[in-house]
Amino acid sequence: MLTIKGLRASVAGREILTGLDLDVGPGEVHAIMGPNGSGKSTLSYVLAGRDGYEVTGGEVRFDGDDLLDLDPEERAQRGLFLAFQYPVELPGVNNTYFLKAALNAIRTARGEAALDSVSFMRLMKERLKVLHLDETLLKRDVNAGFSGGEKKRNEIFQMAMLEPRLAILDETDSGLDIDALRLVADGVNALRSPERSMIVVTHYQRLLDYIQPDHVHVLAKGRIIRSGGKELAMELEEKGYGWITGEEAA
Amino acid sequence: MNAQPLGQFEDWLPGGGAIDLPGADLDWLATARQRALASARALGVPTARHEAWRYTSLKGLIEQAFTPYGAAAPGARPDDLEAHLIAGLDSHRVVLVDGRFAPGLSDLGDLPAGLRIAGLGQLLSQDPDALQGRLTGVAGTGAHLFAALNTVAMRDGLVVLVEPGVRLARPIELIHLAVGTERPGVAQPRTLIALGEGAEATLVERFVGTDEARCCTNLVGEVALGRAATLGHYRVQTEGAQTFHISALHIALESQSRYRGLNVGLGAAWARTDLVARFAGEGAECDLSGLYLAGDRQLIDFHLDVDHAVPGCASRERFKGVLHGKGRAVFDGRVLVARDAQQSDAEMVNNNLLLSANAEIDTKPQLEIYADDVKCSHGTTVGQIEPETLFYLRARGIPAIEARRMLCLAFAEEILADLRPLGPLHGHVAELVGARLERVAFD
Numbered sequence: 001m002l003t004i005k006g007l008r009a010s011v012a013g014r015e016i017l018t019g020l021d022l023d024v025g026p027g028e029v030h031a032i033m034g035p036n037g038s039g040k041s042t043l044s045y046v047l048a049g050r051d052g053y054e055v056t057g058g059e060v061r062f063d064g065d066d067l068l069d070l071d072p073e074e075r076a077q078r079g080l081f082l083a084f085q086y087p088v089e090l091p092g093v094n095n096t097y098f099l100k101a102a103l104n105a106i107r108t109a110r111g112e113a114a115l116d117s118v119s120f121m122r123l124m125k126e127r128l129k130v131l132h133l134d135e136t137l138l139k140r141d142v143n144a145g146f147s148g149g150e151k152k153r154n155e156i157f158q159m160a161m162l163e164p165r166l167a168i169l170d171e172t173d174s175g176l177d178i179d180a181l182r183l184v185a186d187g188v189n190a191l192r193s194p195e196r197s198m199i200v201v202t203h204y205q206r207l208l209d210y211i212q213p214d215h216v217h218v219l220a221k222g223r224i225i226r227s228g229g230k231e232l233a234m235e236l237e238e239k240g241y242g243w244i245t246g247e248e249a250a
Numbered sequence: 251m252n253a254q255p256l257g258q259f260e261d262w263l264p265g266g267g268a269i270d271l272p273g274a275d276l277d278w279l280a281t282a283r284q285r286a287l288a289s290a291r292a293l294g295v296p297t298a299r300h301e302a303w304r305y306t307s308l309k310g311l312i313e314q315a316f317t318p319y320g321a322a323a324p325g326a327r328p329d330d331l332e333a334h335l336i337a338g339l340d341s342h343r344v345v346l347v348d349g350r351f352a353p354g355l356s357d358l359g360d361l362p363a364g365l366r367i368a369g370l371g372q373l374l375s376q377d378p379d380a381l382q383g384r385l386t387g388v389a390g391t392g393a394h395l396f397a398a399l400n401t402v403a404m405r406d407g408l409v410v411l412v413e414p415g416v417r418l419a420r421p422i423e424l425i426h427l428a429v430g431t432e433r434p435g436v437a438q439p440r441t442l443i444a445l446g447e448g449a450e451a452t453l454v455e456r457f458v459g460t461d462e463a464r465c466c467t468n469l470v471g472e473v474a475l476g477r478a479a480t481l482g483h484y485r486v487q488t489e490g491a492q493t494f495h496i497s498a499l500h501i502a503l504e505s506q507s508r509y510r511g512l513n514v515g516l517g518a519a520w521a522r523t524d525l526v527a528r529f530a531g532e533g534a535e536c537d538l539s540g541l542y543l544a545g546d547r548q549l550i551d552f553h554l555d556v557d558h559a560v561p562g563c564a565s566r567e568r569f570k571g572v573l574h575g576k577g578r579a580v581f582d583g584r585v586l587v588a589r590d591a592q593q594s595d596a597e598m599v600n601n602n603l604l605l606s607a608n609a610e611i612d613t614k615p616q617l618e619i620y621a622d623d624v625k626c627s628h629g630t631t632v633g634q635i636e637p638e639t640l641f642y643l644r645a646r647g648i649p650a651i652e653a654r655r656m657l658c659l660a661f662a663e664e665i666l667a668d669l670r671p672l673g674p675l676h677g678h679v680a681e682l683v684g685a686r687l688e689r690v691a692f693d
């Protein structure tokens with residue numbers, strides 16, 4: 001589904017991704033861990049198509065197509081979703097209105113009919129229930145004045161509404177209390193399906209207790225330097241990154 | 251004092267026929283008109299050397315050579331009005347056509363006790379005592395030359411008098427309909443809104459017209475709020491593309507009174523609005539907010555002048571602008587806190603969104619504070635849509651152009667939200683703003 005080969009990218013003239021390889025198959029969940037500043041968010045942004053990230057080498061294929069050639073909205077319309085590490089506040093933009101615009105833009109781009117208000121409301125209420133979220137969320141402006149945890153939950157709600165085929169969760173667990181972590185993880189698990197792949201960026205092994213990944217990768221200095229199964233996360237939790245990055249240097 | 255020639259604007263004065271002005275036989279009004287004329291001659295025609303007109307050239311206005319409409323009643327048909335009505339807005343409706351009260355188009359049935367609504371010309375001839383001490387009482391000779399000219403030449407307009415303690419359930423809606431004649435004409439309507447002690451009212455004031463009409467509105471409004479009175483005043487200017495708009499609104503606030511004014515400037519080729527508020531008693535609040543959108547061949551200018559003459563009052567000014575194409579706007583907000591006006595609370599914000607490199611905004615907040623125990627702040631921003639914000643919407647599948655529109659609407663909505671209690675009016679204005687943004691070529 002997603003194939004990244006030798007990806008290099010610079011921000012403000014500085015190379016952050018230094019030849020990154022990653023293969024994500026349909027239905028797989030990949031966890032990416034790595035020290036602060038290693039390039040995890042940069043990878044997320046490059047995949048989502050944010051301006052200011054210059055790709056200087058390598059390639060990214062999404063269902064065989066050149067992903068890097070597409071505008072951010074086209075990527076979203078094809079089923080890519082990024083849950084932001086720092087979700088943006090949109091005062092004046094109502095959550096319901098926003099989600100309807102997004103969902104219908106995606107549906108229209110795919111040649112599907114736009115959802116009418118009644119079906120849309122029904123879908124929203126159903127997804128809120130699955131995620132144990134309060135209906136007041138629908139009346140609020142997107143992330144405006146939300147607590148850190150509320151923003152993260154709203155990202156997951158958006159994901160549940162837009163039903164992406166590839167979701168990238170950039171530290172969605174950071175800033176969540178224990179109960180919220182549980183709810184978010186349950187929500188993510190409810191969305192797991194053989195057609196839906198996920199890349200979960202996290203610093204904490206705990207999330208991976210709830211969301212069982214198929215693969216765990218360590219990203220350091222802009223590259224994947226170690227890949228393994230779930231046990232790799234536990235080893236990292238115990239020994240820290242020095243264990244691998246040190247080994248790398250040696 | 252030097253009497254200055256008024257050039258083109260000599261024509262705006264009533265000529266030899268001044269006798270036919272309503273109220274010509276009233277001494278107090280004759281005195282007020284004479285004072286205003288002297289003030290007009292002393293002020294002369296403003297130029298770019300006058301600070302208050304530095305960014306607002308009169309060149310176009312002078313070139314149009316507008317002349318006043320005569321004494322004859324205007325000829326608007328119900329059809330002319332129909333297109334401008336807002337479905338579902340339940341109001342006591344008054345229509346002024348080219349500045350003249352049009353009873354036939356107005357809807358003044360079922361006025362509750364304690365509310366008087368009348369045409370100014372009518373009241374001047376039938377019950378001038380109701381006006382003495384009130385008309386020109388708030389505005390004085392006026393904010394500028396044009397306000398003074400209005401006082402000299404006014405013949406009609408609207409008077410709203412609300413008795414003490416009366417709280418109106420329905421809003422009053424004043425529609426200024428510009429129809430125009432073959433010859434470019436200037437209407438000089440006058441409004442007087444006076445609320446007695448503890449009275450409460452809502453006034454929706456709309457300026458409408460067609461793109462074909464070549465005309466000018468030169469309005470002076472006076473608002474007098476008695477002790478603890480409350481007025482919500484929602485003004486929406488959507489005049490046609492060839493219209494010139496001048497309006498000066500003067501507000502006097504007695505103690506504990508509240509004025510909440512919202513000004514939307516969308517239309518006209520050239521629009522200048524002065525909002526002048528003066529606190530006359532302690533514990534009063536004045537809230538002025540506004541939204542303006544200016545595009546190609548359009549200038550929108552707001553001048554605010556808030557005078558904290560007495561202690562313990564609060565004023566808040568919140569104006570936002572969206573400039574596109576070659577649009578230009580001016581925001582000049584002045585707040586004066588007198589030496590004795592301790593415990594004053596004044597806050598002024600002006601935020602602008604520039605959607606093109608050719609658009610221009612001149613913004614000038616001025617706080618003049620002579621008291622020491624006060625809470626005052628001001629902030630101005632001029633910016634573009636944040637790339638990070640735009641990316642967030644696009645990352646959700648929303649195409650870039652639509653995303654920009656949504657963000658502009660959201661920017662505007664922070665002001666327009668105050669219209670929500672007025673239901674259909676909010677929908678109407680939000681739709682107009684949305685339709686305008688539909689036509690904006692982003693980048």
Ligand SMILES: Nc1ncnc2c1ncn2[C@@H]1O[C@H](COP(=O)(O)OP(=O)(O)OP(=O)(O)O)[C@@H](O)[C@H]1O
Nearest residue numbers: 011012016034035036037038039040041042043085
């Ligand atoms: N706009 C920018 N300008 C300059 N440097 C940047 C910019 N964006 C990112 N960087 C730098 O790129 C490097 C990688 O940042 P990135 O946000 O991808 O790290 P991360 O792995 O997500 O870290 P964290 O775990 O703290 O979220 C950092 O050194 C960061 O300072």
Ligand SMILES: [Mg+2]
Nearest residue numbers: 040041042085
């Ligand atoms: Mg990060």
